[in-house]
Amino acid sequence: GQNIDQPTEMTATEGAIVQINCTYQTSGFNGLFWYQQHAGEAPTFLSYNVLDGLEEKGRFSSFLSRSKGYSYLLLKELQMKDSASYLCAVTRSNDYKLSFGAGTTVTVRA
Amino acid sequence: SQTIHQWPATLVQPVGSPLSLECTVEGTSNPNLYWYRQAAGRGLQLLFYSVGIGQISSEVPQNLSASRPQDRQFILSSKKLLLSDSGFYLCAWSGGGEETQYFGPGTRLLVL
Numbered sequence: 001g002q003n004i005d006q007p008t009e010m011t012a013t014e015g016a017i018v019q020i021n022c023t024y025q026t027s028g029f030n031g032l033f034w035y036q037q038h039a040g041e042a043p044t045f046l047s048y049n050v051l052d053g054l055e056e057k058g059r060f061s062s063f064l065s066r067s068k069g070y071s072y073l074l075l076k077e078l079q080m081k082d083s084a085s086y087l088c089a090v091t092r093s094n095d096y097k098l099s100f101g102a103g104t105t106v107t108v109r110a
Numbered sequence: 111s112q113t114i115h116q117w118p119a120t121l122v123q124p125v126g127s128p129l130s131l132e133c134t135v136e137g138t139s140n141p142n143l144y145w146y147r148q149a150a151g152r153g154l155q156l157l158f159y160s161v162g163i164g165q166i167s168s169e170v171p172q173n174l175s176a177s178r179p180q181d182r183q184f185i186l187s188s189k190k191l192l193l194s195d196s197g198f199y200l201c202a203w204s205g206g207g208e209e210t211q212y213f214g215p216g217t218r219l220l221v222l
Contacts, residue, residue, distance in 0.1 A: 030209075031209065033210070033211075040218075041215070041216070042200055042213040042214060042215050042216045043154070043200070043213050044213070045210055045211075045212065048209070048210055087153065087154070089154075091209055096142055096159075096161075096204060096209055097144075097156060097159060097169075098154075098156070098211055099156075100153045100154040100155075101153055102152060102153040103153055
């Protein structure tokens with residue numbers, strides 16, 4: 001089985017930084033994905049971490065610690081359009097299936 | 111570039127009626143294909159996945175079934191819908207040696 005935990009909701013101010021944590025307990029862990037999902041729309045791919053460390057893509061960064069079973073998604077210089085649900089998902093070795101957390105709804109306020 | 115299509119976008123069906131949702135992928139060959147369901151305010155639940163024509167694996171027992179009659183076509187079906195089948199149905203693909211899954215626009219199903 002797999003336990004993937006992330007906070008249900010977070011609120012932040014436009015221009016600020018928000019960090020969304022994700023912890024997992026996954027046997028045979030291979031890698032971790034972050035997806036963004038706006039209300040009523042399909043998820044879109046943000047990042048994929050396999051190795052420990054920080055991956056930066058513009059305003060978004062994702063971090064992974066395999067030994068701690070922990071990842072975070074960092075959103076900098078928040079914009080109103082960043083209001084969305086952020087989904088953490090893990091894969092296992094030799095298995096192409098994704099297991100998703102319940103998602104974190106981020107609300108950006110002016 | 112690859113694109114993924116789903117239809118219909120929205121569907122309202124009575125309890126006990128049949129269902130057929132279609133997903134097609136363009137611009138890639140031999141993709142892995144997936145069907146997910148997302149209930150309101152919930153995470154994505156994997157229903158079926160397929161690694162090739164006619165090869166279907168089911169993740170959860172239910173009254174739904176899936177078929178893959180062609181390489182880039184994936185169909186989700188039911189003979190008799192239940193109220194609990196309401197949700198947002200998403201098709202996804204992966205391939206080219208990558209694990210990243212890319213999602214279609216989804217079908218919102220309401221069973222009344």
